[in-house]
Amino acid sequence: MIVTGTVITGDPAQPVVDALVVRDGVVVAVGTADALRAADPDQAVTATGRVILPGLVNAHTHAYSAYARGMAVHSPTRDFPEILANLWWALDRKLEPEDVTLNATTTFLESVRNGVTTVFDHHSSPNAIPGSLGLMAEAAGHVGLRACLCYETSDRDGPWAFAAGVTENVDFMREANTTGQDRVRGMFGLHASFTLSEPSLDAVAEATEGVPGGYHVHVAEGPSDQEHALATFGKRVVDRLAGHGMIGPESIAAHCIHVTPAEIEVLAERRANVVHNPHSNLGNAVGFAPVVEMLRRGIRVGLGTDAYTADMLASMQVAKIVASGHRGDPTVGFGEAVAMLFQHNPALASEVFGTDLGILRPGAAADLITLDYRPPTPLDERSAWGHAVFGMAGAQVVDAMVGGEWIYRDRAFTRLDEAEVLAHSAERAERIWKEM
Numbered sequence: 001m002i003v004t005g006t007v008i009t010g011d012p013a014q015p016v017v018d019a020l021v022v023r024d025g026v027v028v029a030v031g032t033a034d035a036l037r038a039a040d041p042d043q044a045v046t047a048t049g050r051v052i053l054p055g056l057v058n059a060h061t062h063a064y065s066a067y068a069r070g071m072a073v074h075s076p077t078r079d080f081p082e083i084l085a086n087l088w089w090a091l092d093r094k095l096e097p098e099d100v101t102l103n104a105t106t107t108f109l110e111s112v113r114n115g116v117t118t119v120f121d122h123h124s125s126p127n128a129i130p131g132s133l134g135l136m137a138e139a140a141g142h143v144g145l146r147a148c149l150c151y152e153t154s155d156r157d158g159p160w161a162f163a164a165g166v167t168e169n170v171d172f173m174r175e176a177n178t179t180g181q182d183r184v185r186g187m188f189g190l191h192a193s194f195t196l197s198e199p200s201l202d203a204v205a206e207a208t209e210g211v212p213g214g215y216h217v218h219v220a221e222g223p224s225d226q227e228h229a230l231a232t233f234g235k236r237v238v239d240r241l242a243g244h245g246m247i248g249p250e251s252i253a254a255h256c257i258h259v260t261p262a263e264i265e266v267l268a269e270r271r272a273n274v275v276h277n278p279h280s281n282l283g284n285a286v287g288f289a290p291v292v293e294m295l296r297r298g299i300r301v302g303l304g305t306d307a308y309t310a311d312m313l314a315s316m317q318v319a320k321i322v323a324s325g326h327r328g329d330p331t332v333g334f335g336e337a338v339a340m341l342f343q344h345n346p347a348l349a350s351e352v353f354g355t356d357l358g359i360l361r362p363g364a365a366a367d368l369i370t371l372d373y374r375p376p377t378p379l380d381e382r383s384a385w386g387h388a389v390f391g392m393a394g395a396q397v398v399d400a401m402v403g404g405e406w407i408y409r410d411r412a413f414t415r416l417d418e419a420e421v422l423a424h425s426a427e428r429a430e431r432i433w434k435e436m
């Protein structure tokens, strides 16, 4: 199949082309439509006339938060620990297996609608732990996108839930990371330093010995995480986690807001993947991550949404403006934000899934999206990222292809009935809201 349009490839070798050839789920050629047609006259041509981007990657989100949209929180909620206690930890305890499936499905639907074809999720459902990651993997299969899943292990729900979380992660990683498929992966989910004791981290390190895959953990999201680590363990968060082997090239350290230059050095030396979540950080008023410093130190800083939005293009724009505003320098942030979404997220996803993702070049997976974006100025090699940051949005996405299959075509899902899922979710959410 030849797909034509204005293709922004993400590949510096050929940044903008007008066609690509998809065969057996893989991009086999990019170039001009005329040349590709001449080389392969029998191929069917899908002329989108649209802007085509690589399928986007969301490197940190929480499907379990889906029912929170529009829900009222009645208790006083003044800071980050109270946001956790009154909202997220009250909600996740209500979730049953049916909710795990529904939350994952609606989150994945919304992700695809916004152009995300690969999602890294951090899941929690303390009263429905065993099998939860399998249910989410099934939901990902029903929607058609790629998903890297983990269960949020912590001490907060007692030893039984901790042990169940460890087992769920390890079992899922062994299965997902060793079977010959490139749709689902597992990581080991850790909530955060302040909800995991030393014996718990030791137990996790022991349980993950020889298990393929890295850790996905919240790092220094609020100042309280550092205060707790210093007071309880005499160490800062990055040093503590690194000491347990949980900061490394296969692992994701989400947020990294309250980190010192020395901790940035450890993140760089250990080749950690840091994931920045600008909407969430601003909304929770937890501070400003030193993303520019981390990027300049050579750290792979990717971009997530922390479930604040599903729109990675919006996340990229906010990453740009928060970097400019925080540093008081309007010239900072643009290139950094583009690199996070179109360079570092693809690099992370490609390593984790073992196939080229987030880039459209020969040999890469045929994961792409089309946008109904109508540029008022020239859109070419010079201007493509300017259009992406200041003009494009998830709401413009019309189609999504994963592994050569259109899973979303003309704004309709091809594998499942979206309206039915949303109606079921709203019905369940109403019941959960009443209990909150």
Ligand SMILES: [Zn+2]
Pocket: 060, 061, 062, 122, 218, 254, 306
């Ligand atoms: Zn998070």
